[in-house]
Amino acid sequence: MLPPLLASTRQAETYFFLKYQKGTVKKDYDKVLFNGNPLKKEMFYEIDLDTTKKLRVYDESEQFIGIYYWKKNMFFPDKIFYDNNQ
Numbered sequence: 001m002l003p004p005l006l007a008s009t010r011q012a013e014t015y016f017f018l019k020y021q022k023g024t025v026k027k028d029y030d031k032v033l034f035n036g037n038p039l040k041k042e043m044f045y046e047i048d049l050d051t052t053k054k055l056r057v058y059d060e061s062e063q064f065i066g067i068y069y070w071k072k073n074m075f076f077p078d079k080i081f082y083d084n085n086q
Helices: 009-016 027-034
Strands: 021-024 055-058 064-071 074-080
Touching: none
Parallel strands: 021 055
Antiparallel strands: 055 064, 064 074
C-alpha cells in the first residue's frame, strides 16, 4: 500500500522511478515529446545526462511524461505515462 502522501497516480509513478535521473525537455520540443518520439540530448535543459541509465522525463511544466532509455545517440521511450486527457 502506498503512503498517504502518494495518493495520486502521478505522485506514485514519480516515487517509484526516483532512482532514475530527471530530464526536463525544453518547451520548443513539446510536439516531439508528446508524440512519443525519440529525444536528442540538446532537447533537455540538463547538460550532464547519464546515458548509461534510464531517464525520468518531464515537460517544462514539470509534468511527468515517462521513462526513457539511451540508444543510438537518442533517448527512446520505454514507458509513457503522459495522458493528454488529464
